[in-house]
Amino acid sequence: MSASRPLTLRINGRDYGPLEVPEEMMLIDVLHEYLGLTGTRFGCGQGECRACTVIVDDARGPREMRSCITGAHYFQGKPIRTVEGHARRDDAGAIVALSPVQQAFLDHFSFQCGYCTPGFVNAATVLLERLKKAPVARARLEDTITAALDPHLCRCTGYVRYYQAVKALALATPGLVEEDAP
Numbered sequence: 001m002s003a004s005r006p007l008t009l010r011i012n013g014r015d016y017g018p019l020e021v022p023e024e025m026m027l028i029d030v031l032h033e034y035l036g037l038t039g040t041r042f043g044c045g046q047g048e049c050r051a052c053t054v055i056v057d058d059a060r061g062p063r064e065m066r067s068c069i070t071g072a073h074y075f076q077g078k079p080i081r082t083v084e085g086h087a088r089r090d091d092a093g094a095i096v097a098l099s100p101v102q103q104a105f106l107d108h109f110s111f112q113c114g115y116c117t118p119g120f121v122n123a124a125t126v127l128l129e130r131l132k133k134a135p136v137a138r139a140r141l142e143d144t145i146t147a148a149l150d151p152h153l154c155r156c157t158g159y160v161r162y163y164q165a166v167k168a169l170a171l172a173t174p175g176l177v178e179e180d181a182p
């Protein structure tokens, strides 16, 4: 059995811990087994499918990280967002509004079983936040979306509607896409 050491995490703006966590434990196991945050999905467990993606908001962020292959202690001092943190909630914790990405996926019927959806929500959110800082030319939009979402696997093969939803949202959000010169 591996040694444990204290771990404090900041997730969705809230501090958790210190918790005594085995040194080799992956973040997804801490989310599920210690914190009851089960929205992050365990797919392949090998870094291939990206269902387990969380967002890290450190100095290099926002960026995606795979919680099935990254040790929980790596995230000490690095704020994390999980799928539970996207919707707006009231003081009692009830959801009052989905995030724009979540709403777009719903409006476009992007998912079927939904197992891959938390990973796609996080990937699309990171992409849109990136575009807010560095808008993309209209001609490059599809390629940019493909590059961002391509690593995520969907076993129901619902890719097209995820891509369509992100494209529609990017075009509808001011400042993300630069119109091509006439």
Ligand code: FES
Pocket (backbone or CB within 6 Å): 041, 042, 043, 044, 045, 046, 047, 048, 049, 050, 051, 052, 053, 066, 067, 068, 069
């Ligand atoms: S479960 Fe993490 S990449 Fe598949």
Ligand code: FES
Pocket (backbone or CB within 6 Å): 110, 111, 112, 113, 114, 115, 116, 117, 153, 154, 155, 156, 157, 158
């Ligand atoms: S909607 Fe089922 S795995 Fe993607």
